[in-house]
Amino acid sequence: MPTVKLSSLATTAPQKFGKEQTKEQFRRIQDELDDLQNLLYAEHKHSLLVVLQGMDASGKDGVIRNVFGMMNPMGVQVQPFKAPTEEQMDHDFLWRIHQHAPAKGMIQVFNRSHYEDVLVQRVHKWVDEKTIKRRFDAINDFEKLLTEHNDTHILKFYLHVSPEEQKQRLEERTQDPTKMWKYNEKDFAEAKLFKTYWKAYEDVFENCNKVPWIIVPADQNWYKEYVIAKTVRDTLKSLKMKFPKLPAPKNNEDNKS
Amino acid sequence: MPTVKLSSLATTAPQKFGKEQTKEQFRRIQDELDDLQNLLYAEHKHSLLVVLQGMDASGKDGVIRNVFGMMNPMGVQVQPFKAPTEEQMDHDFLWRIHQHAPAKGMIQVFNRSHYEDVLVQRVHKWVDEKTIKRRFDAINDFEKLLTEHNDTHILKFYLHVSPEEQKQRLEERTQDPTKMWKYNEKDFAEAKLFKTYWKAYEDVFENCNKVPWIIVPADQNWYKEYVIAKTVRDTLKSLKMKFPKLPAPKNNEDNKS
Numbered sequence: 239m240p241t242v243k244l245s246s247l248a249t250t251a252p253q254k255f256g257k258e259q260t261k262e263q264f265r266r267i268q269d270e271l272d273d274l275q276n277l278l279y280a281e282h283k284h285s286l287l288v289v290l291q292g293m294d295a296s297g298k299d300g301v302i303r304n305v306f307g308m309m310n311p312m313g314v315q316v317q318p319f320k321a322p323t324e325e326q327m328d329h330d331f332l333w334r335i336h337q338h339a340p341a342k343g344m345i346q347v348f349n350r351s352h353y354e355d356v357l358v359q360r361v362h363k364w365v366d367e368k369t370i371k372r373r374f375d376a377i378n379d380f381e382k383l384l385t386e387h388n389d390t391h392i393l394k395f396y397l398h399v400s401p402e403e404q405k406q407r408l409e410e411r412t413q414d415p416t417k418m419w420k421y422n423e424k425d426f427a428e429a430k431l432f433k434t435y436w437k438a439y440e441d442v443f444e445n446c447n448k449v450p451w452i453i454v455p456a457d458q459n460w461y462k463e464y465v466i467a468k469t470v471r472d473t474l475k476s477l478k479m480k481f482p483k484l485p486a487p488k489n490n491e492d493n494k495s
Numbered sequence: 496m497p498t499v500k501l502s503s504l505a506t507t508a509p510q511k512f513g514k515e516q517t518k519e520q521f522r523r524i525q526d527e528l529d530d531l532q533n534l535l536y537a538e539h540k541h542s543l544l545v546v547l548q549g550m551d552a553s554g555k556d557g558v559i560r561n562v563f564g565m566m567n568p569m570g571v572q573v574q575p576f577k578a579p580t581e582e583q584m585d586h587d588f589l590w591r592i593h594q595h596a597p598a599k600g601m602i603q604v605f606n607r608s609h610y611e612d613v614l615v616q617r618v619h620k621w622v623d624e625k626t627i628k629r630r631f632d633a634i635n636d637f638e639k640l641l642t643e644h645n646d647t648h649i650l651k652f653y654l655h656v657s658p659e660e661q662k663q664r665l666e667e668r669t670q671d672p673t674k675m676w677k678y679n680e681k682d683f684a685e686a687k688l689f690k691t692y693w694k695a696y697e698d699v700f701e702n703c704n705k706v707p708w709i710i711v712p713a714d715q716n717w718y719k720e721y722v723i724a725k726t727v728r729d730t731l732k733s734l735k736m737k738f739p740k741l742p743a744p745k746n747n748e749d750n751k752s
Contacts, residue, residue: 282585328539328598330644336593341585372643379636386629387587 242443244436247453249400251461264464267471268308274474278343279313281479284389285340288347288470291357292397293435294425295407296456298349301397304459305467306347315340318349331355331373332380339384352377356442361434374445381449391473392449395466396439397456401432499700501693504710506657508718521721524728525565531731535600536570538736542597542647545604545727548614549654550692551682552664553713555606558654561716562724563604572597575606588612588630589637596641609634613699618691631702638706648730649706652723653696654713658689 251260278284288306290298306314317338326334332352340346356373359365365373384390399407408429411421428435443451452469456462508517535541545563547555563571574595583591589609597603613630616622622630641647656664665686668678685692700708709726713719 325598328600328645329596330640330647332640332644333593333596336590339586339590341582343585376636376640376644379633379640383587383589383633383636387589387633388585390587 242440242453244398244440244453247398247455249398249403249455249457251455251458255461255464257458257460260464261460264460264467267464267467268305270471271305271467271474272309274471274479275309275313275345277479277481278345278474278477279310280343280481282343282482284391284477284479285342286345286470286474287340287384287390287392288345289351289353289392289394290347290349290397291351291353291395291439292456293399293404293432294422294428295404295411295420296397296399297459297462298397299420300459301395301463301466302347302349304463305470306345309345313343314345314347316347316349319351319354330376332376336380339388340390342388352380353442353446356446357435357438360438361431371445374442377446378448381446385449391477393469393473394449394451395469396443396451396453397462398453399456401429403457404429404432499697499710501655501697501710504655504712506655506660506712506714508712508715512718512721514715514717517721518717521717521724524721524724525562527728528562528724528731529566531728531736532566532570532602534736534738535602535731535734536567537600537738539600539739540646541734541736542599542645543602543727543731544597544641544647544649545602546608546610546649546651547604547606547654548608548610548652548696549713550656550661550689551679551685552661552668553654553656554716554719555654556677557716558652558720558723559604559606561720562727563602566602570600571602571604573604573606576608576611587633589633593637596645597647599645609637610699610703613703614692614695617695618688628702631699634703635705638703642706648734650726650730651706651708652726653700653708653710654719655710656713658686660714661686661689 278286290301292298302316306316315338319335322331322334335348335352338346338348355365356370356377360367360370381392385392408425411417443453452465454462454465535543547558549555559573563573572595576591579588579591592605592609595603595605612622613627613634617624617627638649642649665682668674700710709722711719711722
């Protein structure tokens, strides 16, 4: 019995959050984020990996644009993970993921991630249950590797959208000329599987939680983006980063001559 | 107390192996290897990772040339691991290694490997002992990932050369015009540390043995290359590989038209 039941978790903001005040707070956090990212880059010690997971139309692209789009792109990289290529299929499922692990000083955002290999592949029964269990272990080992061996701080967000809100957003894509480029016929079929997806997610939360999951109510973009920005801000602040001092003058042969 | 004591292990062939007969056998194995590699490539199911470790002048290059050089280069890749670049240093120590994990159907040879990070770095005390222990765990997890999630068979060879033979080979590099290109001043300093290296290797054999180590007496090239070729041959044979049959004719829309 999984400890998280998605059906019992809110997909909207708690009552005390008003839209306008929250948006105002979000703007202040954006400024802080810009400074913190600059400091992360300058200190060149830690790195940040942000994993964005969620159903279609849960708003992953919007988070990337509004939360990470305000930072210096020199220090932020976004990597989407779609259906694997033939070359990627010829390797273990973490091979293509590991290549995009963040370098020191960098923020790396994964738009979908290694979790697809225990979600979409499981829902469609493309792999057996034994493989899924082994992948959970491999994912835990992998996240431990990044955490312990490169000072990488991992934030895993699940964007929790209601089936009703999702349906409405998918419909919008068939009507709004600025959103039609996102239309994918298959999304409607996938949306019908939402209960199976939720079950798969609940199992992920249960089995891959050494790095904890943050479940974000995602029906309102303003609240979702505020929560993510705030979490990133708090995480970066907790690192107690400092700008490096000037290095001590070298006292070597070059200076003596 | 490590279970392997390198000082008590032979660096030369057991008495029963005559040079000429062994060489003759080696040539027969070479032919088999060529066929087996072709079958591995054709079946496109398993892969083979060969890790070559050993002191300077223990004969890693010779093994690559004589054992793997006879195979079709389309299916064999060799990757040397030297001092890490700045970009590699900005990632966990397995980042640069994982990128070169073999694809299905391929043989990948590592000339040195992830083990350098628990050998040379330890001998020179560039990292602390706590980090070394954590790296042992990470290496075990990594080898498990390749084994369980991409059907990769890993063969780890330690080329066991005596300090006397090593010294002679390093001297040769200062005299023989065809070997001078391998000369590296630092090798002589490293050779003096051989007892510390042996201790570090013994600790590796103790801690990273879920995929077992094969310790190869390496003072005689003909014996060393025979042992490695035979081990690779036996491993590939054990996979019971088969050439794929013709796929069944497709019965889809295209055929109906």
